[in-house]
Amino acid sequence: MFNHVSAVVLFVQDFEKCLAFYRDTLGLPVAQLEPKFAAFKMHDQDFALLHVSNAAEMVTAEIDGPPARGVNPLMLCARVQDVDAAYETLKAKGVEFTQGPTSQYWGLRTIYFKDPESNIWEFAQPLTPEQQARFSADNPPA
The missing domain is CATH 3.10.180.10 (2,3-Dihydroxybiphenyl 1,2-Dioxygenase, domain 1)
Structure with missing residues (x-):
């Protein structure tokens, strides 16, 4: 389709x-x-x-109208070249983050923040194979 x-x-x-x-x-x-x-x-x-x-x-x-309190209407995801640099740049501009730079098990390094109407944004960059291997070694399955 x-x-x-x-x-x-x-x-x-x-x-x-x-x-x-x-x-x-x-x-x-x-x-x-x-x-x-x-x-x-x-x-x-x-x-x-x-x-x-x-x-x-x-x-x-x-x-x-606006969503019920505590309910976010959607999440938008965008790729960036350097999550940590994006975090520092946006933090300096007063953006409040719901989560700072974090390496995720699914192979991305991410940050999360909200826009003025509570839409959630994820900025992400792929982990390199070396970062993914290091992350997996540091975070074995439970």
Whole structure:
């Protein structure tokens, strides 16, 4: 049916706050900016923010309000070249992390943080074969 997601569009309540976060804090270049819409061109995928009022009109469906307290609407995952450098850069810009740099058993080094509307982001880089072997030796199965 399909084998590639061509775009991710987040429906947001506070458009200006989210725009500032993605443009200024994360440093994504703006490809298109309209009153309640912003698109950021990424490597091979489009990423956009759309105010919920415009989203409801566009998809001709009622868009639910913000998620229940403690429930995150989704998680977005992105690959970076250096997780530790990304962590330090974003930490210096005031980003609060739910988890700092961590080597995971599935072969990635990750960090996790939330955007202004509680969407969770994972930034990850693959562990090298040497890092994976060292991780496995230090963390044997229970």
